[in-house]
Amino acid sequence: MPTDKPSNGVSGRIINCVSQLPYKISRNDSLDPATGTKGCGWQITPVMGNSALYSSLYYLRDSSQWEEHVVGWTGEIDPGNGFAYVASTDQPAPVSDKDSKYMGGDASEDPLYLSKEEKRVLAEMLQNEEDAKHKLTIHPVWLLRRDQSRWREYAENVVWPALHYILNPPDDGQKENTWWYDYVKFNEAYAMKVAQIYQPGDIIWVHDYYLMLLPQLLRMRFQDALIAYFHHTPWPSNEYFRCLSKRKLLLDGILGSNRVCFQNFGFARHFVSGCKRLLDSTSTKMKSKDDGTDGWLISAYGGDVVVDSSPIGVDTHGLLTEAFTSDIDQKVATIKQAYVGKKIIFGSDRLDTVNGVVQKLQAFETFLAMFPQWRDKVVLIQASSPGSAEIDLRLEQQVNDLVNSINSQYGNLNFSPVQHYHMRIPRDVYLSLLRAADLCVITSVRDGMNITALEYVTVKSKKSNENCYANPLVLSEFSGSSTVLKDALIVNPWDSVAVAKTINKALLMPADEKVSLECKLWSCVPTIQDWNDKFLARMIAIAEKESQDNKITPALNRPLLLKNYQLAKRRLFLFDYDGTLTPIVQDPAAAIPSARLYRILSKLAADPKNQIWIISGRDQQFLSKWLGSRMPQLGLSAEHGCFLKDVSSTDWVNLTTKFDMSWQIKVSEVMDHYTLHTPGSSIERKKVALTWHYRRADPELGEFNAAKMKEKLEEFTKDLGLEVMEGKANIEVRPKFVNKGEIVKRLVWHPHGEKQLGNDEFTPDENVPKDQLPEFILCLGDDATDEDMFRQLNSIESQWQSKFPKDTNEWGHYGIYPVTVGSASKKTVAKAHLTDPQQVLDTLGLLVGDVSLFQSGGTVDLDDRGHLVNSESSVKSEIAGAAYNKRTASQK
Numbered sequence: 001m002p003t004d005k006p007s008n009g010v011s012g013r014i015i016n017c018v019s020q021l022p023y024k025i026s027r028n029d030s031l032d033p034a035t036g037t038k039g040c041g042w043q044i045t046p047v048m049g050n051s052a053l054y055s056s057l058y059y060l061r062d063s064s065q066w067e068e069h070v071v072g073w074t075g076e077i078d079p080g081n082g083f084a085y086v087a088s089t090d091q092p093a094p095v096s097d098k099d100s101k102y103m104g105g106d107a108s109e110d111p112l113y114l115s116k117e118e119k120r121v122l123a124e125m126l127q128n129e130e131d132a133k134h135k136l137t138i139h140p141v142w143l144l145r146r147d148q149s150r151w152r153e154y155a156e157n158v159v160w161p162a163l164h165y166i167l168n169p170p171d172d173g174q175k176e177n178t179w180w181y182d183y184v185k186f187n188e189a190y191a192m193k194v195a196q197i198y199q200p201g202d203i204i205w206v207h208d209y210y211l212m213l214l215p216q217l218l219r220m221r222f223q224d225a226l227i228a229y230f231h232h233t234p235w236p237s238n239e240y241f242r243c244l245s246k247r248k249l250l251l252d253g254i255l256g257s258n259r260v261c262f263q264n265f266g267f268a269r270h271f272v273s274g275c276k277r278l279l280d281s282t283s284t285k286m287k288s289k290d291d292g293t294d295g296w297l298i299s300a301y302g303g304d305v306v307v308d309s310s311p312i313g314v315d316t317h318g319l320l321t322e323a324f325t326s327d328i329d330q331k332v333a334t335i336k337q338a339y340v341g342k343k344i345i346f347g348s349d350r351l352d353t354v355n356g357v358v359q360k361l362q363a364f365e366t367f368l369a370m371f372p373q374w375r376d377k378v379v380l381i382q383a384s385s386p387g388s389a390e391i392d393l394r395l396e397q398q399v400n401d402l403v404n405s406i407n408s409q410y411g412n413l414n415f416s417p418v419q420h421y422h423m424r425i426p427r428d429v430y431l432s433l434l435r436a437a438d439l440c441v442i443t444s445v446r447d448g449m450n451i452t453a454l455e456y457v458t459v460k461s462k463k464s465n466e467n468c469y470a471n472p473l474v475l476s477e478f479s480g481s482s483t484v485l486k487d488a489l490i491v492n493p494w495d496s497v498a499v500a501k502t503i504n505k506a507l508l509m510p511a512d513e514k515v516s517l518e519c520k521l522w523s524c525v526p527t528i529q530d531w532n533d534k535f536l537a538r539m540i541a542i543a544e545k546e547s548q549d550n551k552i553t554p555a556l557n558r559p560l561l562l563k564n565y566q567l568a569k570r571r572l573f574l575f576d577y578d579g580t581l582t583p584i585v586q587d588p589a590a591a592i593p594s595a596r597l598y599r600i601l602s603k604l605a606a607d608p609k610n611q612i613w614i615i616s617g618r619d620q621q622f623l624s625k626w627l628g629s630r631m632p633q634l635g636l637s638a639e640h641g642c643f644l645k646d647v648s649s650t651d652w653v654n655l656t657t658k659f660d661m662s663w664q665i666k667v668s669e670v671m672d673h674y675t676l677h678t679p680g681s682s683i684e685r686k687k688v689a690l691t692w693h694y695r696r697a698d699p700e701l702g703e704f705n706a707a708k709m710k711e712k713l714e715e716f717t718k719d720l721g722l723e724v725m726e727g728k729a730n731i732e733v734r735p736k737f738v739n740k741g742e743i744v745k746r747l748v749w750h751p752h753g754e755k756q757l758g759n760d761e762f763t764p765d766e767n768v769p770k771d772q773l774p775e776f777i778l779c780l781g782d783d784a785t786d787e788d789m790f791r792q793l794n795s796i797e798s799q800w801q802s803k804f805p806k807d808t809n810e811w812g813h814y815g816i817y818p819v820t821v822g823s824a825s826k827k828t829v830a831k832a833h834l835t836d837p838q839q840v841l842d843t844l845g846l847l848v849g850d851v852s853l854f855q856s857g858g859t860v861d862l863d864d865r866g867h868l869v870n871s872e873s874s875v876k877s878e879i880a881g882a883a884y885n886k887r888t889a890s891q892k
């Protein structure tokens, strides 16, 4: 139990977001045999599986310290009523219900329509499953579309395989795209639910890979929220993770958290490496002061995210109470009697490609072949719970073949050495087998944390009658639990000879050695109590450390941006060019606009409400050639604000005419010197600014000489009114009095749509009435010089707050969006971020109708079926559902 009262801004409330509530809802419309009438009730049954996560929820529920709120999807609701919904209640929560489908029923009918009242009643029933004394409130996430398994598809068919080192075969990506939209919506539905209950100071705890986007969606809404993400499954090497087409969006989604935690150090290390490679994050290693564990601080869009590990545990006390009852004693005795004179090897796994059932059977076959003395003296009882439908068929066949082969070679009429149960065995049978086993063998080829391993060691820690105390465990080195249970008999499941030898060794192990091993293992089993307490203590410590200057810059809330855009009558776009509208490339001359960029800019520019400006470090020649000459309707500013070309004009204005340019000679000399000493570097000579590029030089030499050159240039330019800027693999020098911020000031403080004055004496007119100023400003930039624009916009926003306090929009602001593009590691004064130029184009594409709203997330209001509120599909689906309800009611 936590000892200290939560303090320092922590409210004492936890919002646990889980991919599925621990209950199954079924409509119970069967005939009531007592009355002969049709019932119209609902049935709620607990869901088995996911025992560690659910026991964590129950532990917090029982704690007097915390008030717990659980937000979770209802899972597939069994609609009853002749729509035989094939889904077993005993599936573990995260397993795909691939065989869940409706049989019968007209496609136009929607048996999942639930009226408001029905949802209220069901929510109440779910809540009633909780004892009144507990401080736990259940918040169901309703997603009532008829094809309910759609919400699992992306997580289970795309993310899960990659996390387990399985690459899907290539295809045209269409199915995956549809699944992705559902995945975004699934996460959106959670964000909406959390937003309804969130209070400042709450700890939001997001669990696992169904909800990778949720932290960022919440960060968009609540910048100060304390968010933790715990990843229950393995995290793969980046070589696998980077194969996902949405890799950046997924990482970016998780990085909305203050803390990202894994089952072990290795998984955390892979995650950090992914962030570094895919998002250009930087990381620093650290040791937690609280519990001495190793971890990292990774810089994510202006803030720091803690990445560490903490293996989940089991409720050891509860388990021992549950496993040592007189009923289970009896069952253990019955099992022992059934196999008298034989050693019992037990295994309990889900039947999928990663849990290693095939490897186990192969090793057992090898064992019987290598050690004939054990034939007839050992039985393998293997319980394999069903996995997902597609994989089952192939695996099932392979497993059946192996079982038959072993039993026919080494069995006889009275005895089969492998007893295989392809089913989820009841809890009491499972516990009896754990207790009765002389050995447990786990040959998983990939898992986050094998709970059976922890439960086996726990059960073996207690003495009982049947001589089962301290029996050993053979454990795969690829199981997450091997990092915790280091003293188990560790094996490589791919080496069946080694596994066979280890089984032999384990079965022959003397009693004192078994006891000594068990003592070591038992002392390492993490308890769920400890796991929760440590996890939350760490979150409190993080909350205490959070400071104003360590705010994570949220991802740009695109749906909100779209709404704001659609409602605004005067819109101003301020775009940087390199690294924002085009990706950074080796050769500056090759960074030309793509066809997609032209198309989107043309569409934007075609709307008379829009004024579009490109504010770049490029010179006039480049901007005119690639943008101005093709799209004169764009306003252009060259060389970081030195030159200006108005919207729909061809004339450039030089804003630096009065500035003495003799400095160029000396700067050029310095740059020449370093160019000579840095092979691959070059100088870009613009009209005013000079840029030294070292992208094509040896990176280390380039960086080293850039630093030296900068120092040198700063020395003699400080009194000349010049600025020496560090850009992306470049050093630039230009007059200080012009910068992109000054241009922004000039463009914003200007009657919208009116011509710019063609002179360099322009002073912004801060008396322009509000109804002539832009109502929507989107400013995008990737580099240090773009921070001047963001700073300027932030200052304009503050000015407007005091000047026009009543003129905010319906979201309480002025529609000003300073957005940084690119590396997660940057410190920025922007209010939001986008990861790369591709996301920039996706965002602009969204505004002009080229891109779907659900390509990436943000604040959207969904109805209880996952349709956009008030959209055509939402209205249609509501009508169909109500009609269905009316019809079935009249049949009753």
Ligand SMILES: O=P(O)(O)OC[C@H]1O[C@H](O[C@H]2O[C@H](CO)[C@@H](O)[C@H](O)[C@H]2O)[C@H](O)[C@@H](O)[C@@H]1O
Pocket: 576, 577, 578, 579, 580, 583, 584, 585, 586, 587, 588, 589, 591, 615, 616, 617, 618, 619, 684, 691, 693, 694, 695, 727, 728, 729, 730, 732, 783, 785
């Ligand atoms: O303000 P911007 O529009 O972003 O321009 C900044 C500088 O961009 C160019 O250099 C950078 O992009 C090149 C092409 O991707 C890349 O090769 C180089 O390493 C980058 O520094 C441009 O050449 C400069 O003149 C701009 O000032």
Ligand SMILES: [Mg+2]
Pocket: 576, 577, 578, 579, 580, 781, 782, 783
């Ligand atoms: Mg740029």
